[in-house]
Amino acid sequence: MSTLFLVDFNVLKPDIGLIFWTVIIFLVLYFILGKLAWEPIQKALRRRDEEIQSSIDEAKRAREEMQAQADENQRLLIEAREERTRIISDAEKQRKEMIAEAKNEARDAAQKVASDARRDIDNMRKAAMVDLKKEVGTMAIEIAEKILQKDLKSDANQEAFVRELVRDLN
Template identity: 45%
Template sequence: MIFLAEFSVIRPDFGLLFWTTVIFLLFWFIIGKFAFRPIAEALKKRESDIQNALDEAKRVRQEMANLKAENEELLAQAREERAKILKEAKDAGNNLVEEAKNKAKVEAQKIVANAKEQIEHQKMAAIVDLKNQVGAISLEIAEKVIRKELKGDAAQESYVNGLVKDIKLN
């Protein structure tokens, strides 16, 4: 207990102060040599790993942005191609309809022209037939009239002489 009586925290002894300082400095030297260096290296490694992870994340983010842009571009191209194909299909359909209409018009015109031609041929045939019939009927009528008028031989002879005179004059 005597030892405790001499000890005072307010007024430390020089020897105690000396040895406390020496031990403290030795402690920091040993800690600095064996603990701080590995801790500093571990911190530097961790900082490097974190920086690498951040750089990788930034690279991946940039790559994702590029992929997204490429995807958008591909989608836009696909939309354009789809629109182009639809337009071509619509145009082809319209062209087919237009060609069918034109073909039908041409066919109808041919049919009408053929019908008109047949009608004209039939009309001409009917006119020729009618003329032939009229001519035949006229001949029959003329024959009957002449027979009636020329029932006698004297009338026939006089008529033939008149015809011969007409022929000689012409």
């Protein structure tokens, strides 16, 4: 009987019973696979899809943050360049002011030294003049003394000289 059944079996002309059992088995397998395999597969696919989407969103956010950071770095670089330029110009200005101030101080110091030197020279000249006058006076007195001693050796000359002095005083 079993050989008979196999001999009569034709794939191109299925039997109603075969169709029925095939449909039943297909539906049972479909239901079992739907509950046991497809739902977990779909959940896994959804979870994977969500992870991929969140990774894409995270990558976009990271890219935006990197762009924002690059923009911030560019802005900071521009500010740093401007600050450097300002510092250099301030330093140059300060250098010029310091040089001008040093020149003025040097000029003032030179003028002070020159005026002190002139004053010292004037003082030395005056002191030399006083010394010279003192020496001349001393020499004049010594010369007059010698002349008077020579002229006043006699009593008559002394009396004539005293009368002449008294007459000059009156």
